[in-house]
Structures are given as structure tokens and as C-alpha cells.
Amino acid sequence: MSNPQWQAVENFLNGATLPVDPALDAALAENAAAGLPPIDVSPAQGRLLNLIARLGKVSTILEIGTLGGYSTIWLARALSAGGHLLTLELEPKHAEVARENLNRAGVGDRVEIRVGMAADLLPQVGGPFDLIFIDADKPSNPIYWKEALRLSDIGTLIIVDNVVRDGAVADEASEDPGVLGVRALMEIVAKESRVEAAAIQTVGTKGYDGFLTALVVA
Numbered sequence: 275m276s277n278p279q280w281q282a283v284e285n286f287l288n289g290a291t292l293p294v295d296p297a298l299d300a301a302l303a304e305n306a307a308a309g310l311p312p313i314d315v316s317p318a319q320g321r322l323l324n325l326i327a328r329l330g331k332v333s334t335i336l337e338i339g340t341l342g343g344y345s346t347i348w349l350a351r352a353l354s355a356g357g358h359l360l361t362l363e364l365e366p367k368h369a370e371v372a373r374e375n376l377n378r379a380g381v382g383d384r385v386e387i388r389v390g391m392a393a394d395l396l397p398q399v400g401g402p403f404d405l406i407f408i409d410a411d412k413p414s415n416p417i418y419w420k421e422a423l424r425l426s427d428i429g430t431l432i433i434v435d436n437v438v439r440d441g442a443v444a445d446e447a448s449e450d451p452g453v454l455g456v457r458a459l460m461e462i463v464a465k466e467s468r469v470e471a472a473a474i475q476t477v478g479t480k481g482y483d484g485f486l487t488a489l490v491v492a
């Protein structure tokens with residue numbers, strides 16, 4: 275779903291809030307040149323991730339779903355001194371493009387990329403992390419959520435992208451694997467006493483979608 279007014283408003287708001295950023299612009303250009311799909315977070319979402327991470331003074335971040343490292347750059351820039359970001363990516367080509375983008379952006383030294391299926395990699399990961407960003411294949415969201423909770427401590431923030439999916443998340447009859455993954459995740463969240471969460475709908479250049487933010491409180 276797309277809407278010219280959403281895009282016009284986003285362009286206007288971005289003009290007022292997001293300075294020109296050569297490293298991030300270069301990352302998007304390199305992604306496109308390498309044929310990666312344009313499914314990175316939007317610039318405003320990236321900035322919001324960055325602000326949230328800075329607000330939380332985070333020093334450890336786990337990202338599931340790297341693509342070309344666009345969100346990774348936003349997050350890595352927010353790390354406090356000596357901080358570390360681990361990002362997991364299935365596709366070697368995506369990881370390769372991300373590595374170049376991260377190095378060019380000057381954050382390569384604080385980011386580790388592991389390549390493979392996140393569900394296979396996660397059991398070997400040790401925590402806790404201050405912030406966990408889940409943005410990979412949506413059918414696996416319940417697995418990623420379970421692992422994220424294992425890798426959390428009180429105060430960890432877990433953010434899950436793409437939880438609205440053009441509104442299809444409210445369709446009880448949907449058979450779309452991505453929608454089913456998000457609906458299963460939301461059922462788990464509803465019963466999870468360790469977190470307090472909010473899910474926000476968004477519109478803009480990336481269409482109609484949304485993200486879940488959950489604070490681990492116990």
C-alpha cells in the first residue's frame with residue numbers, strides 16, 4: 275500500500291529533521307547497485323532507533339536481519355564508548371555489502387556480522403544485550419522473540435519491525451506466512467509477563483507498517 279500524501283509528508287518532515295548524511299546515502303546507493311531489495315528501515319525509523327539507543331545509553335546491541343547494514347549503521351553510531359553490535363544475516367552477499375557500508379561509515383570496528391540462519395546462530399550467542407532489533411524473516415519471529423528474551427536482562431529493549439504488514443496483521447483468516455509469524459508473536463507477547471510493550475502503526479515511503487517496542491521489566 276502506498277499513498278502520495280504519506281510520501282510528501284515524510285519528505286517534508288525528513289527535510290526538517292534529518293541532515294544530509296553521505297555515509298547513509300552511500301549505503302543505500304551501494305545496496306541498490308548490488309541488487310539488494312529496498313527493505314531497509316526508513317531514514318526516520320533509523321533515526322528513531324538511533325535516538326532510542328542513545329537514550330538508553332546502550333553498549334550492546336543484537337540485530338537479527340542485516341541486509342546492507344543501513345539500520346546497523348544507525349544503531350552502531352549510538353553505541354556508547356567501547357560498545358559492540360552483533361548482527362545476523364542469512365545471505366553472504368548481503369553481509370558482504372553490509373561490511374563495506376559499515377567500514378565506509380566508520381563503524382566497522384564495533385560491528386560483528388555472523389552469516390547463517392539466525393535460528394541456527396542464535397543458540398550460540400551469549401547475552402545479555404541492552405537492545406535487540408528483530409528485522410529478518412517474519413515467520414521466524416516467535417523463535418527470535420524467544421531467543422531475544424533469553425538474551426535479555428531487566429531494562430533490555432526489544433524492537434520488532436514490520437508488525438502491521440499493510441494492515442493484514444488484523445486479518446484472522448490470513449494465510450500469509452509473514453502475517454502468521456507476526457500474529458503468533460503478538461499472541462506470545464500478550465501472555466508474556468516479563469515485558470511491557472507498545473505497537474505503533476506507521477505510514478510513509480515504506481508503505482503502511484509498524485513496529486513493536488517491548489521493555490523487559492522482569
Ligand SMILES: C[S@@+](CC[C@H](N)C(=O)[O-])C[C@H]1O[C@@H](n2cnc3c(N)ncnc32)[C@H](O)[C@@H]1O
Pocket residue numbers: 313314315338339340341342343344345346362363364365368390391392393409410411414
Ligand atoms: C528487512 S531486511 C533487514 C533490513 C535491515 N535491518 C535494515 O533496516 O537495513 C531482512 C534481512 O533478513 C535476512 N534474513 C532472511 N531470513 C533470514 C534468516 N533466516 N536468518 C538471518 N537473516 C535472514 C534477509 O536476507 C534480509 O537481508
